[in-house]
């Protein structure tokens with residue numbers, strides 16, 4: 001997306017997140033789910049957040065919609081989406097932003113769709129609420145949206161209830177609801193993880209086309225590197241609540257720098273020699289209640305040195321906006337060539 | 342903590358397994374014409390109004406020491422098939438032969454013997470362990486039911502924990518909620534191994550795990566197979582994982598086997614249009630090779646009313662009148678494990694399909710797709 005030789009000044013980012021920290025506090029413990037996350041998303045750009053279970057991907061994204069339980073959540077930092085300072089919005093203001101400026105699709109569409117209304121009524125209702133148009137106009141819009149997300153026989157499917165649709169169709173219907181007010185930013189949390197491969201690729205292609213057509217910014221959470229390769233412009237890799245690598249999709253997936261990203265690539269099965277063990281990362285991710293200082297990946301990292309346990313590494317600049325946070329970055333390049341090639 | 346067990350814990354089994362009854366060439370498992378229809382009840386009298394043809398006339402065999410991968414879309418009957426093999430539910434029809442002995446028939450082996458020889462590991466590692474038992478007791482439970490003394494069963498359980506890479510002194514006393522997903526799945530594998538089975542059925546056993554942990558468990562499965570003379574049936578929707586772990590692959594569509602054969606032949610030159618589309622849908626980790634047009638349109642049809650003839654015809658780019666009229670068969674060759682066969686009229690020179698006898702690779706990817714699509718809607 002970003003062309004470094006382009007003389008025109010860069011556009012203002014659609015999303016600006018700075019030093020986001022999210023802690024969940026209970027009597028027993030504090031879960032340090034997100035620890036100083038910063039990133040931008042440009043208009044019309046797809047950012048994929050990848051990382052293992054519990055690394056803070058969903059928590060980061062849900063923060064942008066103020067979806068955390070207020071009482072138990074301690075959240076600091078700043079978040080701007082368009083002209084909205086998310087941290088400063090009242091509940092009422094946030095409600096107005098939801099759906100119109102930012103909308104969200106989840107892994108499980110049944111939680112987002114109301115089982116007692118038809119798909120058509122749900123889309124039309126959202127359109128009417130946000131745009132104040134007539135029911136007839138909203139229904140027309142609903143039909144248009146169902147065609148856009150490539151639901152076959154859209155007229156018939158508008159009259160269907162959510163449980164009458166297959167998983168893939170439901171996912172597309174939820175996308176139609178989410179897109180009904182042409183949001184500037186779409187948040188997608190593993191929206192295709194539960195789908196079959198043949199259906200997943202259909203949904204990803206539709207999503208990519210619509211995103212380009214609308215010039216919409218997208219933050220797409222996934223733990224599937226193949227999905228990121230298919231859809232992302234930029235990739236952020238999270239580990240233990242931090243972004244440990246960030247860059248263009250080609251830089252991150254074809255020239256990874258952080259030992260965790262390298263390990264993740266090597267342990268993802270994709271055509272490895274059948275006669276050899278997979279180069280698995282030993283151990284498992286840390287418990288977010290008891291995070292040690294230093295690099296959280298150090299206990300599992302082949303390259304770790306005593307310095308890695310002392311403090312959290314500052315970003316290394318690899319050019320073209322490609323960033324990693326690792327003390328041993330000089331050591332990763334030869335390691336990478338041995339590990340991946 | 343969860344390091345791989347080292348090779349010194351176990352020695353490879355000497356060639357010539359003591360348990361081998363039928364001999365090397367005798368398939369460990371033969372499945373013939375297996376069928377399971379689930380009735381759908383409704384109306385005031387709760388009568389059967391329809392049925393789901395979950396497993397419909399399925400036949401195949403599993404050779405000793407091999408891994409047979411099973412793939413197919415959600416709802417195509419993979420788990421039902423696994424449960425039928427384990428006798429966890431009654432079948433409508435079909436025979437099973439385990440190492441030459443018919444199962445649950447007058448001259449064959451009993452269900453109890455079968456269950457000792459064949460164990461299953463499920464995807465859902467949470468619900469399959471008793472939350473109130475320390476894991477070492479969960480592992481020891483099976484052998485005690487089969488008459489092993491408790492103390493002996495516990496010693497065995499500790500040995501199994503060691504084999505799956507969990508230190509018994511650290512992990513044996515823990516409860517399931519004190520373990521990570523990968524650790525729980527290791528315990529499940531240890532439990533499945535407690536009766537010294539010869540075959541493991543792994544139904545999405547690594548699907549819920551993170552990639553880094555999945556890799557550890559896949560390595561563990563490889564290690565156990567080499568050292569315990571195991572045979573695996575490996576069910577997964579991850580086409581990359583199936584390619585890595587399998588010797589042969591069986592592809593299911595709507596309750597039926599549509600293709601079976603050696604893994605490389607299936608992945609390099611699929612014969613069934615569905616298999617090809619399925620494999621083309623697998624995503625590569627390469628942003629320079631994105632898929633621009635979906636290999637397959639639509640969702641799988643409703644299994645309650647599967648299409649006549651070839652069940653894939655509503656999504657198949659090559660569907661012709663014959664595909665609607667006649668059901669393509671895998672044929673006798675499917676019983677030979679070296680064969681690569683598909684249930685598609687194109688593969689049968691005399692079926693009357695206009696492209697009969699041609700390889701899939703020589704056909705255009707999109708033939709009469711619009712017609713097939715219209716039929717699907």
Ligand SMILES: Nc1ncnc2c1ncn2[C@@H]1O[C@H](COP(=O)(O)OP(=O)(O)OP(=O)(O)O)[C@@H](O)[C@H]1O
Nearest residue numbers: 024031033052053054055056057058059060223288
């Ligand atoms: N409401 C909450 N209260 C307490 N802890 C929470 C809450 N929501 C999330 N967490 C914890 O915060 C951490 C990050 O969770 P998050 O859901 O962001 O992970 P994730 O990266 O999305 O993982 P997954 O791939 O499993 O969805 C986890 O340790 C999780 O248990």
Ligand SMILES: Nc1ncnc2c1ncn2[C@@H]1O[C@H](COP(=O)(O)OP(=O)(O)OP(=O)(O)O)[C@@H](O)[C@H]1O
Nearest residue numbers: 379393395414415416417418419420421422578644
């Ligand atoms: N106990 C049951 N009663 C009625 N229908 C059932 C039952 N179990 C399974 N089915 C149906 O049988 C078909 C096959 O289901 P099965 O669970 O075997 O599929 P699967 O291939 O394992 O799918 P997945 O990939 O989603 O696990 C489905 O249509 C399912 O809804």
Ligand code: SF4
Nearest residue numbers: 651654657664685686
């Ligand atoms: S060509 Fe006919 S038989 Fe072969 S897969 Fe297509 S519809 Fe089925």
Ligand SMILES: [Mg+2]
Nearest residue numbers: 057058059189
């Ligand atoms: Mg999540």
Ligand SMILES: [Mg+2]
Nearest residue numbers: 419420421544
């Ligand atoms: Mg299943």
